[in-house]
Amino acid sequence: MRSQGIEKWIAPLLLLFCGVLVLYPLVYLVTESLNIGDAQTFPPEEMGIGNYTELFEEPKVIFNTLWVAGFATVLAVTFGFIQAWILTRTAIPGRARLERLMQLPYYMTPLIGALSWGVLLGPKTGLVNQVWRSLGFTSDFFNIYSPWGIAWVMALFEGTVAFVMISASMKSMDPSLEESSRVLGASKLRTALRITLPMVAPGVLSATIFVFAEMLGSFAAAFVLGIPGRFFVVTTSIWEATLSFPPDYGRAAAMGLSLSGAMVLTLGAAKFIMRKGSYATISGKAFRPRPMEIGPMRWMLMAIAWGYIIVSVMLPLMALTLTSFERFATVIVSQMQFTFDNYQTAMAMGSLAPAFANSLTLGVVVATLGVPTIGVLAWIIYRSRMPARGAMEFLIMVPQAVPRLVFGLGLLWAWINIPIPIYGTLWLLGIAYFTVFMPLGLRTIAGVVMQVDKSLEECARVCGAAWTYQMRTITLPLLRPGLIAAWLLIFIASVRELGVSVFLMGPNSKVVAPAIVNSWLSSSSELSAAMALMQTAMVFIAVAVLFRVARRVGGDVV
Amino acid sequence: MSAVQPRIEVRDLVVKYGDATAVDGIGFDIAPGELVTLLGPSGCGKTTTLRSIAGLENPSSGTIRLNGQTVWSNTERRNVPTEKRGVSMVFQSYAIWPHMTVFENVAYGLRVRKAPQSEVASNVTRVLEMVQMHGYADRPSSNLSGGQQQRVAVARAIAFSPNVLLFDEPLSNLDAKLRAEMRVELRELQRRLDITSVYVTHDQEEALAISDRVIVMSKGKIEQIGSPEEIYNRPASLFVADFVGAANMIAGTVKGPSQDGNLLFETAGGVTLEIEPPHHGRGGNTVALRSSYIHLAPTLGAHNKIAGTIHRRMFHGDFIQYVVDSPAGQLIVRRPPTESYAEGSSVDVSFLPTHCILL
Numbered sequence: 045m046r047s048q049g050i051e052k053w054i055a056p057l058l059l060l061f062c063g064v065l066v067l068y069p070l071v072y073l074v075t076e077s078l079n080i081g082d083a084q085t086f087p088p089e090e091m092g093i094g095n096y097t098e099l100f101e102e103p104k105v106i107f108n109t110l111w112v113a114g115f116a117t118v119l120a121v122t123f124g125f126i127q128a129w130i131l132t133r134t135a136i137p138g139r140a141r142l143e144r145l146m147q148l149p150y151y152m153t154p155l156i157g158a159l160s161w162g163v164l165l166g167p168k169t170g171l172v173n174q175v176w177r178s179l180g181f182t183s184d185f186f187n188i189y190s191p192w193g194i195a196w197v198m199a200l201f202e203g204t205v206a207f208v209m210i211s212a213s214m215k216s217m218d219p220s221l222e223e224s225s226r227v228l229g230a231s232k233l234r235t236a237l238r239i240t241l242p243m244v245a246p247g248v249l250s251a252t253i254f255v256f257a258e259m260l261g262s263f264a265a266a267f268v269l270g271i272p273g274r275f276f277v278v279t280t281s282i283w284e285a286t287l288s289f290p291p292d293y294g295r296a297a298a299m300g301l302s303l304s305g306a307m308v309l310t311l312g313a314a315k316f317i318m319r320k321g322s323y324a325t326i327s328g329k330a331f332r333p334r335p336m337e338i339g340p341m342r343w344m345l346m347a348i349a350w351g352y353i354i355v356s357v358m359l360p361l362m363a364l365t366l367t368s369f370e371r372f373a374t375v376i377v378s379q380m381q382f383t384f385d386n387y388q389t390a391m392a393m394g395s396l397a398p399a400f401a402n403s404l405t406l407g408v409v410v411a412t413l414g415v416p417t418i419g420v421l422a423w424i425i426y427r428s429r430m431p432a433r434g435a436m437e438f439l440i441m442v443p444q445a446v447p448r449l450v451f452g453l454g455l456l457w458a459w460i461n462i463p464i465p466i467y468g469t470l471w472l473l474g475i476a477y478f479t480v481f482m483p484l485g486l487r488t489i490a491g492v493v494m495q496v497d498k499s500l501e502e503c504a505r506v507c508g509a510a511w512t513y514q515m516r517t518i519t520l521p522l523l524r525p526g527l528i529a530a531w532l533l534i535f536i537a538s539v540r541e542l543g544v545s546v547f548l549m550g551p552n553s554k555v556v557a558p559a560i561v562n563s564w565l566s567s568s569s570e571l572s573a574a575m576a577l578m579q580t581a582m583v584f585i586a587v588a589v590l591f592r593v594a595r596r597v598g599g600d601v602v
Numbered sequence: 603m604s605a606v607q608p609r610i611e612v613r614d615l616v617v618k619y620g621d622a623t624a625v626d627g628i629g630f631d632i633a634p635g636e637l638v639t640l641l642g643p644s645g646c647g648k649t650t651t652l653r654s655i656a657g658l659e660n661p662s663s664g665t666i667r668l669n670g671q672t673v674w675s676n677t678e679r680r681n682v683p684t685e686k687r688g689v690s691m692v693f694q695s696y697a698i699w700p701h702m703t704v705f706e707n708v709a710y711g712l713r714v715r716k717a718p719q720s721e722v723a724s725n726v727t728r729v730l731e732m733v734q735m736h737g738y739a740d741r742p743s744s745n746l747s748g749g750q751q752q753r754v755a756v757a758r759a760i761a762f763s764p765n766v767l768l769f770d771e772p773l774s775n776l777d778a779k780l781r782a783e784m785r786v787e788l789r790e791l792q793r794r795l796d797i798t799s800v801y802v803t804h805d806q807e808e809a810l811a812i813s814d815r816v817i818v819m820s821k822g823k824i825e826q827i828g829s830p831e832e833i834y835n836r837p838a839s840l841f842v843a844d845f846v847g848a849a850n851m852i853a854g855t856v857k858g859p860s861q862d863g864n865l866l867f868e869t870a871g872g873v874t875l876e877i878e879p880p881h882h883g884r885g886g887n888t889v890a891l892r893s894s895y896i897h898l899a900p901t902l903g904a905h906n907k908i909a910g911t912i913h914r915r916m917f918h919g920d921f922i923q924y925v926v927d928s929p930a931g932q933l934i935v936r937r938p939p940t941e942s943y944a945e946g947s948s949v950d951v952s953f954l955p956t957h958c959i960l961l
Binding site: 497499500502503504505506507508509510513517518521522 | 656657658683684685686688689690691693694695697699700701710711714715758759762768
């Protein structure tokens, strides 16, 4: 068959391409982590495991990471569980809308969260602390530049992730399991304790572990809120190690790889629990359990559900908006001086306007080139009978298990050592974005590819259509919503990317997120707020389009 | 069949998925205009065989010829792609393209073949009328009922006048009443178009009702090929006797010939039955006896007569099913609803030697 001829060539080529993109930086990372000689030379003159043993001589960072991630996980899962229970099991008014809004905190990103909570609860100058002090208190209401603050911001963000996972396990539970318990004579409480809880427990547990793993590798909140107070977690100390003079790449690489290892183990555990413990709840069928009638309690529950949206999205955005239009951030009405200067400065400053242009360009280009490439890969992996499909999927998913920051470090080191002069250019950023967003794109497109019944394609062949004709008239039109969603998700992810960008950005290739952080750390919070809002606006416009697409096809693409 | 060139020839077909063998060296011929059913339980290789004819599976070895042309052969290293085989198929899931109207779905095969616009329109109208869907041409296909999707799928399959029509369990997603209706319609359509058809089903009743010939498959091999009556009345194996129709299996041993050319068979319970000598050569130690061929009242000419008691009675509407205790063991008996016996009553069980199939 002709199509087989095409497939035969395309598959090894794509495998090679992805393999190089993913493995090349990782090889450098591993080699560098074993380099105990001069960190600046490659290949290393001396190899050993010194960089790894050194990590344990300073357990403070490990302890900090575990405690912030642990506390934030408890908070996030609590938020997620309460939201999931209210939105799937109780009859509160406006449930459908709330469920849609629950996706918003995810698009806020930890960076925007950290900035806005810095504006709200920064010591002395934070808007809430200003009010608190004006009420006569002599100390701050709360200092966000603390481990507690970092955990709070991360928890608000990861709360949606926990919500999605836990509500999925609640929705996939067959309501007849509870009904049969009631029919057999058990009370509501007994049913909840003996039937509902054990059925939902694996979902909650695996959500907990998953969120914990994500927290271990998260960077933005600890970066914005931890650095000023010299509070370091693993990710921020990787960053710090590369900034020291001379940069200690070996140590940074060892830390990064250890962190990835810890994350892979934890994620593996989450997957294992999900598979082992999930009884028959996961039948792939979505049930809508009959919501409980809770009488007047529903107003309270509705307030709680809205409370999470308000605290995680609306309040931060309002704080940023207010600040961005002020000369000095304040909530004391008599001192307010409104201005557009911050926006003017953001657009005018030599390095900032190009950062926005660069981010937009990168987002459009990476998404536009990425979607067809990943689309072909997804089709090969999930549809064809090609050998090595499993290996391909594994390879593409690898970047997911490596924190972005660590991947960025590997890319940095890998491309500095190559004679092609693309370090410090947008090209390298583009390649890096493409590599780290491959898992995102593949997951999104795979979801749609698997939804399209195979016989729809086969029928076209039987009707006499050749492979190309079938692709054009059947496959692509059916995949279109998924491809659009993947495009938007990659665009959004590119525009707000921080972890990889901090290492790969050059003076002539600035992008938005690191530029905002730099401005926050070096100049005014009012200017940073303006920039953060502009970035959020870009993301939210894309999100709005995404929701449109998602609703039109009636499916849940995100 | 020797005079006419078979439309479909399958020889020594083997299909393997990794280590598992789905189809294990089967072969058969199908004459022009014939409707042949591949019947068997799920996993017997019937769908794989059908998909191999369509070119949707790559067999491991064997030969498939359509109209005398080799479309697949591992020795000749030939594999004609699906779209060039001139076959058509109705899928189990119907595979109606949701992004097209009914008209566009049906027109697809004609448009692929670059038929002129006027011909497309007239053909689509003609086949939609055949399946009684002419009022639906401009409807979006995404909100049709199951039965309507089924009709559109059939219309689409016949619109471009294919040589061979393949059906992959086309009625399995319909409810019982609609299934019975569609069965009649499909057979009607197939006769009218005189189109060679291969029909896959796991429903033995459907297979018997619709086919010219039935191929019973089990575990990748062919158990029996024959007309529906042959399959029902002369099952060639225990598997066929058990899978097609309802049958009683009576264990025992052959004791020797009877006076009028039959065999004497002694059941494990010690009753001696008169049975016909086996048609398929080999005689084992089980007699298969169809439930519908057992009488509960004295019958003329029935050599086998046993006293029995009605143990259980179940009224099915179209028939009554009895569980009868007898010296030959518990027998399942189906009688028309006019022959009613109460539970516990004594009956005279009788049946003909010709209905006792030694296997």
